[in-house]
Amino acid sequence: MGSLQDLQRQLKSKEETIQRLERELDIRDELIEQLKSQLDKYQSIVPKSLSTGLANGYMPRKQRAQGISAAPQGGFNLNLNEFKKYKATKKPENTKCLIKQAILDNDFMKNLDTGQIMAIVDCMYMVTYNRDDIIIREGDVGSLVYVMEEGRVEVSKDKHKLCNMGHxxxxxxxxxxxxCTRTASIKALTECKLWAIDRPCFQSIMMETGMQKQQEYTEFLTSVPIFKELTNDKISKLADVLEEAHYNNGDYICRQDARGDTFYIISKGQVKVTRKAENGGEAAFIRNLKRGDFFGEKALQGEDVRTANIIADDTEGVDCLVTDRDSYVQLISNIADIQKAYPDGMPSTHVVAEEFASLRLSDFTVIATLGVGGFGRVELVQMNENKSKTYALKCLKKAHIVETKQEEHIMNEKKIMSEASCDFIVKCYRTFKDRKYLYMLLEPCLGGELWTLLRDKEVFDDPTARFYTACVVEAFTYLHSRGIVYRDLKPENLLLDNRGYIKLVDFGFAKRIGYSMKTWTFCGTPEYVAPEIILNKGHDFAADYWSLGILMFELxxxxxxxxxxxxxxxxxxxxxxxDSIDFPRKISRNATSLIKRLCREIPRKG
Incomplete structure (x- = not known):
């Protein structure tokens, strides 16, 4: 009997041990999941080597992409004198060096120009925090970026520590x-001395430096005889494709008799021009060229043999603005092609068609809901008097529009869609409003979103992707011929009509900028935005071509x-x-080449 009791006690003890171990396993499993969910966040704070999508096999996207927009800057047509001058704060030289180095060590901010970095350093102001103070709270709306000079902080998300950071x-x-809302919390572990700059000041710096550079480049170009006949639009576009190049004292920029296709404008320093005699003797000095002078202009016209040596002749080196023949020829021809494609490029005055002018909201009955989002919803409606006529009714919450400061974007959307007359753009027939909503009566595209089709099929073959891309190109050509930049291309904004053609919808981020201007508002979908939008350099139609390359890759x-x-x-x-992306083998060579040409770091297309 005693032995049976012993066995029962042992069995009970083992069961308790198993239960305890299972609880421990549950706790560890939960911890592993928490650590996995925080791994990417940790990697985004601590720089690491780029892991491309190939490592993940480019798994098809299963979640809808969300657009992001800052409050509109307006200002694409502002004069430099209209900008509010940012205020510099005095600081020791060693502090300036620390802030500059911190910026250069940051994955994002290191991409800014030297002049922009120095302006940011000058404008940062000091803030201090005591031990245990919360510097950034997860979920709060923020507008400041910080550089730490003294102290240590703890970074956490969902109350779980990610890492510590120092000066x-x-x-x-x-x-x-x-x-945007803060994605993590940062708490002071010691007394901290920080330097901060806010969004308005940062954007003012970026806009002012960008416009100053554009103005300077334009003035350089207008002084070159071969550009005298170019329109202001083309001069402005040519200024956009100029690249900066630095040469040390004594460097040969051009060698006599060598072939070349590059044009140069000196922006800093001086060069000397030498030429060898026909008998092969030593090169003789011809003259010096200084800031504002140019050389190599014949290379743009097809003459590619250099007739002299150009040598950097300045102890501090020489800076040049350069462009090559292919970029020049492509740019000039592209602008001409776009403006010829739709000769009636001037915006038209929209007149509501007679059949829609007298309609009221009560004249429609809701059949079904086509989609729901943070902005409101889209309903499929039919006319009460003629049930064969159906439309899409986009219902926008007024409160949400005001809260997110999107009034200007909504007005742009209404105006652009109402005036558009293109087979590849969803038509807007008229608008309504009541106490809570704004309404847009739209052409119905009952084939649904391209994103839904892509999600179900996972990938498209080359001919299918080519067809859908061509539809988008038609829409872009129409918009750009009217001076409109779209800025929100993605599969979610492409609808299929009853014949299978693509139509562009959702013009909330579209804006009329003309043919030689830029706009500065940060907007778009993160995966699709162009580098010039991220860096707040000012952007134009080229941002749409970048997104077209991204769309091709996703399709x-x-x-x-x-x-x-x-x-x-x-x-x-x-x-x-x-170029940091490894393209899967299933993308053809031609498609790869086109995507890379569209997704250029420096925009080249007008």
Whole structure:
């Protein structure tokens, strides 16, 4: 009997041990899941080598992409004198060096120009925190980016520690791009001395430096005789494709008798021009060229043999603005082609068609809901008097529009869609409003979103992707011929009509900018935004061509090439460039070449 009791006690003890171990396993499993969920966030804070989508097999995207927009900057047509001058704060030289180095060590901010970095350093102001103070609270709306000079902080998310950071680190940089909630908390572990800059000041610096550079480049170009006949539009576009190149004292920029296709304008320093005699003697000095002088202009016209040596002749080196023949010829021809494609390029005055002018909301009955989002919803409606006529009714919450400061974007959308007359753009017949909503009566596209079709099929073959891309090109050609930039291309904004053709919808981020201007508002979908939008350099139609390349990649693989665990990580991947991406073998050579040409770091297409 005693032995049976012993066995029962042993069995009970083992059962208790098993239960305890199972509980421990549950706890560890939960911890592993928590650590996995935080891994990408940790990697986004601590720089690491780029992991491309190939490592994940470019798994088809299963979640809808969300557009992001800052409050509109307006200002694409502002004069430089209209900008509010940012205020510099005095600081010791060693502090300036620390802030500059911290910026250069940051994956995002290191991409800024030297002049922009120095302006940011000058404008940062000091803030201090005591031990245990919360510097950034997860979920709060932020507008400041910080550089730590002294102290240590703890970074956490969902109350779980991610890492500690010390002096010389940048954090909170997403907040200077647009109005967003903080994705992690940062608590002071010691007394901390920080330097901060807010979004308005950062954007003012970026806009002012960008416009100054554009103005300077334009003035250089207008002084070159071969550009005298170019329109202001073409001069402006040519200024956009100029690249900066630095040469050390004594460097040969051009060699006599060598072939070349590059044109140069000296922006800093001086060069000397020498030429060898026909008998092969030593090169003789001809003259010096200084800031504002240019050389190599004949290379743009097809003469590619250099007739002299051009040598950097300045102890501090020489800076030049350069462009090559292919970029020049392509740019000039592209602008001409776009403006010829739709000769009636001037915006038309919209007149509501007679059949819609007298309609009221009560004249329609809701059949079904086509989609729901943060903005409101889209309903399928039919006319009460003629049930064969159906439309899509987009219902926009007024409160949401005001809360997110999107009034200007909504007005742009209404105006652009109402005036558009293109087979590849969804028609807007008229608008209504009541106390809670704004309504847009739209052409119904009952084939649904291209994104839904892509999600179900996972990938498209080459001919299918080519067809859908061509539809988008038609829509873009129409918009660009009217001076309109779209800025929100993605499969979710492409609808299929009853014949299977693509139509562009959702013009909330579209804007009329003309043919030689830029706009500065940060907007778009993180995976699709161009580098010039991220860096707040000012952008134009080229941003649409970048997104076209991203769309092609997603149609062929099921996923965009740049996809991070959070927007900041995605932006850093984009700034590393398309050449950092390993293209899957299933993307053809021609498609790869076209995608890379569209996704250029420096825009070249008008």
């Amino acid at each position: 010389g680190k940048v954090f909170g940089e997403l907040a200077i791009l647009y109005n 062929l693989t099921g996923s965009p090439p740049f996809t991070g665990s959070d927007p900041m990580r995605t932006y850093n991947m984009i700034l590393r460039g398309i």
